Amino acid sequence: MVILLADGTGCSYLQGTPPNGKISVQAVSWTLVKKLAEPNAGLSGHKVTILNPADRSVIASGTTDNSGIIEFDVPDGTYTLLGASDEPQSVQVQAGQTVNFKLVVH
Numbered sequence: 001m002v003i004l005l006a007d008g009t010g011c012s013y014l015q016g017t018p019p020n021g022k023i024s025v026q027a028v029s030w031t032l033v034k035k036l037a038e039p040n041a042g043l044s045g046h047k048v049t050i051l052n053p054a055d056r057s058v059i060a061s062g063t064t065d066n067s068g069i070i071e072f073d074v075p076d077g078t079y080t081l082l083g084a085s086d087e088p089q090s091v092q093v094q095a096g097q098t099v100n101f102k103l104v105v106h
């Protein structure tokens with residue numbers, strides 16, 4: 001015999017939270033790329049910020065690590081990304097998806 005328990009929300013407690021998406025930014029130093037001839041010469045300490053486009057509030061912020069990479073786990077949605085180019089970028093993230101940016105800093 002199987003007994004299924006449900007509540008008024010349609011068994012929401014039996015389902016897991018949907019996975020977040022990910023925004024990944026790699027900052028690369030053009031000076032190091034030329035000097036070392038490595039296309040992925042990471043630039044550490046580059047600041048990246050994710051904003052809610054509706055009210056410009058900060059969702060997440062941080063700096064790139066020693067390899068020039070920073071990643072943010074965020075729920076589904078549209079965000080404004082600062083620090084991945086000269087201009088703010090609009091980013092659409094879906095559950096389980098990784099959106100990648102590569103910034104070459106001259």
